Amino acid sequence: MSNILEDGKDPFVPNYLLYLLAAASEAASARFHGHVRTRGLRAPEWRVLACLTDTDGSMVTELARYAMIEQSRLTKIIIQMDARGLVKRRSDPKDGRRVRVFLTAKGRSLAEELVADAKRHELDLLTSFKSRNGAEIKDTLRALIQHLESDHPDHLGQNAEKANS
Amino acid sequence: MSNILEDGKDPFVPNYLLYLLAAASEAASARFHGHVRTRGLRAPEWRVLACLTDTDGSMVTELARYAMIEQSRLTKIIIQMDARGLVKRRSDPKDGRRVRVFLTAKGRSLAEELVADAKRHELDLLTSFKSRNGAEIKDTLRALIQHLESDHPDHLGQNAEKANS
């Protein structure tokens, strides 16, 4: 009967889509990020490794988009990971502006181990989450992302380019 | 034909549930956070205001949970918002350890304005996202969160308490 909510009116936050999405993301990731930590990585570094298992040798800007990390931040993360021997950076011979990022042997083995863990964890999650089946929630999210990225007008009337934060 | 993906094997990241959740959350929030910025707030501050419209006068720890912000971080954010005249802090007369956080008139009017904007934006989103209906995606997310918070064992075998990052 006595939670922190006010009065009679029903609460805004717990029913707000953007909150639900953020909360779902956090809740789903919490455990696995804990596991990642035990392997000496923070979430952004794990994301970089995971992305590189898909796109080894991609340039910084591509990697930034793929890993959802802002470019200058990614640059700094990559420099650190390079120092730790997880990745190496080589400038692209065809285009000197580009820096291509590769997994080292060490980086790759850690990445592959964690990707395997992630797949098991995901399977645990999806199979134990039975109220919908896994494929369906994923399809829903994919459709939502695609929908969101295709730049629909809305009453906020913001420039699409400025909506990057 | 030539994207950044490797070879034949299908990519891990774009099909990984935790990535989809994070990407969906980011994509859904990007625009609105841009709008929030135009009102002089960053996302965490907006979250605090929104939460206080539900739970005005709650203590710091409660607010931290509700807004999904780590306690010591929230303390600092609240101190700034106090200085800006958006909230005020009063220690609880019944329990001197507690600090209760209240909206000021200024904070409340900004909060209410943004909550109204948020509701319109959410409606835009849900109505323009027709491949599922809004209620359904929300129900799915709610069920997922609840499922995740109810601490199922998994192969990672981590302590539930250490899974807070």
Next chain:
DNA sequence: TCAAGAAACATGAATTTTCATATATTTGTT
């Protein structure tokens, strides 16, 4: 071919965030 513009990264200063721990207050126990 040259200059203007664009693209890709890097950098630095200001600000935030994190993490561990300090401080203050209350609760529970004997």
Next chain:
DNA sequence: AACAAATATATGAAAATTCATGTTTCTTGA
């Protein structure tokens, strides 16, 4: 009542992040 433990918040130093902008290298087209 007194002390240990628990709870709530604050704090400080290290680290990470942001934002604007610098530097280098390519591209384009006059």
